[in-house]
Amino acid sequence: MQAARRTKSIIAVILIVIISAVILYYRLYNKDEIVGYLETTGDVEATEVEVASKISGRIVWLCCAVGDVVQSGGEAVRLDSAELEARLAGARASVASANEAVAEARVLHENAVAGLDASKGQALAAASEVRRVQALLIDAKANLERADGLFSGGFITKKDMDFAKAQHDALQAQLATGAAQKRTADANVKIFALGIKAAAAGISTALSRVNEALAAEAASKVALSDTVINAPADGVIVYKSYESGETVPPGASIYTINDLSNMWVRVDIEETVIDKVRLGAPVQVFINNRFDRPYDGRIIEIGELAGFATQRDVTRGRQDIKTFRVKAGLLKPDGAFKPGMSATVRIDTSVT
Incomplete structure (x- = not known):
């Protein structure tokens, strides 16, 4: 009796492994097998603007630290004006x-x-x-x-x-x-x-x-x-290049700002399925493996030129596979997304 139960348990484990392998294979090699959808992964990106000085001068005041929120037109940097x-x-x-x-x-x-x-x-x-x-x-x-x-x-x-x-x-x-x-x-x-x-x-x-x-x-x-430098856009400070007291040359970037209201996920779509992706096609984006919480978006850009296979593809022996860079714009990021995060994108390929 116990041997029978043990056998059933082993069979159940084997089935789970097989199903997992099938799902993994499906996700890696047959991304478009779900009818009407193409699922892939990519990186979250955002519009990036620089806060730069037009003149050379010594910094006497900085508004923010990395991670602080700034508003367009607000004072970001002051240079010595004497x-x-x-x-x-x-x-x-x-x-x-x-x-x-x-x-x-x-x-x-x-x-x-x-x-x-x-x-x-x-x-x-x-x-x-x-x-x-x-x-x-x-x-x-x-x-x-x-x-x-x-x-x-x-x-x-x-x-x-x-x-x-x-x-x-x-x-x-x-x-x-x-x-x-x-x-x-x-x-x-x-x-x-x-x-x-x-x-x-x-x-x-x-x-x-x-x-x-x-x-x-x-x-x-x-x-x-020009000794008063204002933020060119709303966003979050993601990089600070200078400290107060340092001298900044003309054109040098002092802050880097990411506009978190304008974000997208950059994905690489294989050439074998790129013809199924259309501009404006609806997408669902998932982060942190939370597939129960989709974020809506649309395809806002499709690259015109193919790139070489990714390193991951090369390691699988798929050197001949080329990809096209695609951007899936997020309609309402609502603060959950950060530049550089990994995200899963499910593209509606039923759009013609």
């Missing part, structure tokens, strides 16, 4: 100085314009005076010649002759003075015209300096703003 603040103050002083230079150049221009207008008026007045004196001098010269003839004939006195000569000489002196005034006024017109050009050039130069100073100020503002 030098950049001083540079910005200097740039602002340069802007103020350049604006003062523009104001001074404009005053010079206005004075030159006023001087030119006055000189033109003086030149016109001097020219008019010269013409008036020239007309009077013509009459005075005629009177002098007439007086000289009358004096020679004894018809007028020496006093009359001297008066005519004095009038003539006075008008000649006036003409010389007027001509000199006209030359001075004409010269002033040229001088102030050149002054206007020089002042205009000075304004242009000063404005260029203002623009340069404003550009330097803007660059300083941008550099100063």
Whole structure:
């Protein structure tokens, strides 16, 4: 009786081993034998973003440790800003100085314009005076010649002759003075015209300096703003490359963030069954061997190029098997998934 029971137990164990072997074989070599499904394993991945510095600087504050949650736009890193603040103050002083230079150049221009207008008026007045004196001098010269003839004939006195000569000489002196005034006024017109050009050039130069100073100020503002580095996305800190007090070069990653709201399982599907996988096909994902708790998802990417057989396949003597990389996106990860975890993916192959 006991021998019979022992025999039955041995048979039961053998059956369990056989069934387990069949299931194992089925899972490893006949993944698509379940009608309408393809089951395989893969690794959980997530969108990965870097928190990087645009400028070189010494880190004075870090928001988080590995594993902490960050929000998009929140402050993640602060760099030492003392030098950049001083540079910005200097740039602002340069802007103020350049604006003062523009104001001074404009005053010079206005004075030159006023001087030119006055000189033109003086030149016109001097020219008019010269013409008036020239007309009077013509009459005075005629009177002098007439007086000289009358004096020679004894018809007028020496006093009359001297008066005519004095009038003539006075008008000649006036003409010389007027001509000199006209030359001075004409010269002033040229001088102030050149002054206007020089002042205009000075304004242009000063404005260029203002623009340069404003550009330097803007660059300083941008550099100063870059001392505060914000998180580019919601997620969890998975790696920290620097500590407070260290100097970070431009472009270097300080934090690595995984966006846990955008996760997927990467699986390698053999070429023999890849034709049964469709974009958008529903999937069920299982982790921690909890096949009673599926997570819904969809196929979001199918690789275009085949890769070589995995190491596991090679060890089984299946070197010729090639695979395609497929991503199964998770609809609601709900915090249960972590990048790097192993997961089982059951793909609905009934979708056409």
